[in-house]
Amino acid sequence: MDIVTNKKTKLILGVQHVLAMFGATVLVPFLTGMNPSLALLAAGLGTLIFHFCSKKIVPVFLGSSFAFIGAIQLVLKNEGIAHVKGGIISAGIVYMLMSLIILKFGVDKVKSFFPPIVTGPIIMVIGLRLSPTAIGMMGYANSTFDKKSLLISSIVIISMIIFSVLGKGFFRLVPILLSVIIGYIVSVFFGIVDFTPIVHAKWIGLSDLAMKDLKTMPVFNLKSILAIAPIALVVFIEHIGDITTNGAVVGKDFFKEPGVHRTMLGDGVATALAGVLGGPANTTYGENTGVLAVTKVYDPSILRIAAVYAIGLSLIGKFGAILQTIPVPVMGGVSIILFGMIASVGVRTLIDSQLDFGHSRNLMIAAVIFVFGIAVGDVVIASFLSVSGLTIAALLGITLNKVLPENI
16 A cells, blocks of 8 residues: 555654654754754755655655764854854755766766765764764763763663664654653653743744744855765765665665656755754655555655644744753763664665675775774864864775775
8 A cells, every 4th residue: 555545544644754753853953952943844844845856756754864963063062053054055055966966977976986885984983973972961071970860861771772672563663752751751850850941932933042043144164064064975875775775665766766866956955945944954764764664655745744743843832942951861861872873874884785894905995984084083274174084084985995996
């Protein structure tokens, strides 16, 4: 069954898709310091844009991308939301340029620059670079843990493991959401939740903080652009993988119709819009593809219904305020698992490609990416420009892959 004709059934299935994407989509703004209501708004509007660009035939939901977390954190802390906006808009433009390149040269030619030996280690580096942030959110500082924070984070971690591994049905689909709820309740018991923002928040409409970020004009600073935009080149491979997986679940070849250049364009326009609004960069969500696989219902209109729900949730002021009161240790527990999972996805990429690490060429490429990607912070090139270790690692990996001969 790939089309649902009953409108009430569509509405219910739309709620399920919102639940699947919700935890990860709002987690990114929590970790970066951005506004969760604007993230939901950007995800909803971005999904509708994606469907328009892809002829309304690809059942995909767009949510906040984890790949940009480290760069957004850095730029937001040092430069502010205006510079983050400029960087995310620029990342959207990179997606659009990739769409044009794919249209002209074909996806296989472009993918040759990003084989598994490059993308696998880079994805691992993204997760590993974020691990100190997660540990810090658990209350670790000056070689000791804050006992209360450690206890709350540990309860969240154990909850996620139980729901993910032992849970069934609905519980297995939303382990992040359920773990955050449990962590929030425990935090209330320990008296570390400040309910003041909820009391003062509007029932309908964006909060004052969200409106402030929304009205801030983007600033296109070269340093901030280079910190954020190049990550789109890595996420390009994630996009290819997600569209491939989605097509395999649905039983259609979306590379042919509507074409991956169209899906990439949709991702780019959606990300640029997210930058304008003050939300994180968007990406296709595997969580929602998982819902498709479970329900066997592939009607794209259901994903558009979910997008409308996300927009509606973003405009409920009290709801946004509740999200902002979630304590840091709760999100620290979630982050431990999710950042580790990002690194694990990189490991899976290498395993699935069956790369031979007895081959010196593969060892050298991976070794260079790991050391530069993890150990190097930001390299100052000029007073107005610095480049992240992740960007340097990616460029070195791409170059070595092209320079070193494969058959030696």
